[in-house]
Amino acid sequence: MSQSDEYVVVGAGITGLYTAYCLIxxxxxxxxxxxxxxQYMPGxxxxxxxxxxxxxxxxCITPDDPDTLEFDKYTYTNLKQLQAKIGGPKKGIDHNPTTEYWDIYPGEKKVDSLKSYLTDLIIIPKFQLPKGVAFGIKYTTWDFFCPFYLANIKEYLETSGVRFIKKKxxxxxxxxxxxxxVVFNCTGIGAFSISGVKDSKVYPTRGQVLVVHAPHIHENRMRWGEDYATYIIPRPHSHDQLIxxxxxxKDNWTGDTSGEESRDIIKRTTELMPEILDRPxxxxxxxxxxxxxxxGGVRIESEHVEGKLLIHNYGASGYGYQAGFGMGHRAVQLMLKEQQLYCKL
Ligand SMILES: Cc1cc2nc3c(=O)[nH]c(=O)nc-3n(C[C@H](O)[C@H](O)[C@H](O)COP(=O)(O)OP(=O)(O)OC[C@H]3O[C@@H](n4cnc5c(N)ncnc54)[C@H](O)[C@@H]3O)c2cc1C
Structure with a gap:
């Protein structure tokens, strides 16, 4: 009989893949x-x-509760080893410079945490900030070419011996x-509907993005307002794609895209980075x-299903890539703790 079913991760999004990686x-x-x-796999x-x-x-849009600050820091500082294991920057994960502007000061807790680990961090002097901006920073960030990065983590895991089963x-x-x-529940938005979980605290925060061809842009720029987010992100090793x-x-379940929203995105992003229009x-x-x-935030909790361990790991909202490695690490630590307790009984 195959041994590949001793540890089961449900979900092949970034949360499930990071969790499988952390198990190993x-x-x-x-x-x-x-x-x-x-049900859905990379690709x-x-x-x-x-x-x-x-x-x-x-x-730096994530909340400033202690858990999220820790997940962000863990992910930012540990991605280097994952990047090396899956084959380096050409696998769709690389460093690039970024500039972030806030209309509202993000708070001391957040800023102190960022200061403790971000590489090349510069706090932009007030007189250099654009109109309406209360706080700004520059640093070296991680960029992900998401569909490609997912496929490459899956390939790494599969080549190492992990089995992938496509099933709803x-x-x-x-x-x-x-x-x-042990089962890890990394079902993302699926945690709202899958029986045995049906978490009514889960809700969608819909986003829309444009992918454009921009060989002349190699940096990120972000602006966070009270009720809006404007961002420009180069996709590493993607033949010059820019997001x-x-x-x-909140609570918008539609997967449709809207022309009006695309026009609004183009307006805001080209105001924030006019050089995008240096090319058509x-x-x-x-x-x-x-x-x-x-x-209430991410759910990393354990329970028992018919005497066997179930570890929940979902609710990554807008930060699965940037905090999910830390979430996977925490979920696996929780499993180890539960297994130790069980051994003592
Ligand atoms: C427009 C936009 C921009 C974003 N930008 C960023 C960013 O810049 N940085 C960042 O860190 N994050 C960003 N995010 C957030 C990030 O995409 C999410 O946090 C992350 O993808 C969540 O991953 P997940 O694995 O939890 O869920 P998912 O990717 O949805 O994966 C869930 C998995 O569970 C499986 N599943 C669910 N239910 C079942 C079932 N019943 N049976 C079998 N399988 C099931 C699915 O098939 C899938 O494989 C952005 C999101 C959006 C929409």
């Missing part, structure tokens, strides 16, 4: 004991699969295969995605 890397679980089960497209639609970079589950208990000891965004629409704007794609948000 942190808990030293043999990849041959791990299965990833998911698939669906409004119920958020990860391919992300911007995606590391930015109607109940989380269906994840327990014959020899399964322009975006929107933060060449739009390659327009996409919408549903960030898996959750009232």
């Amino acid at each position: 890397n942190d808990a030293k679980v043999s990849p041959r004991k791990i299965s990833v089960i998911a 698939d497209q669906s409004i119920h699969y958020t990860s391919p639609w992300a911007g995606g970079n590391f930015s 589950l109607t109940h989380i208990a269906q994840a327990y295969l014959p020899r399964t000891k 322009l965004g975006g929107f933060l629409q 704007l060449e739009i390659l794609a327009v996409a919408a995605g549903l960030r898996p948000s959750r009232h």
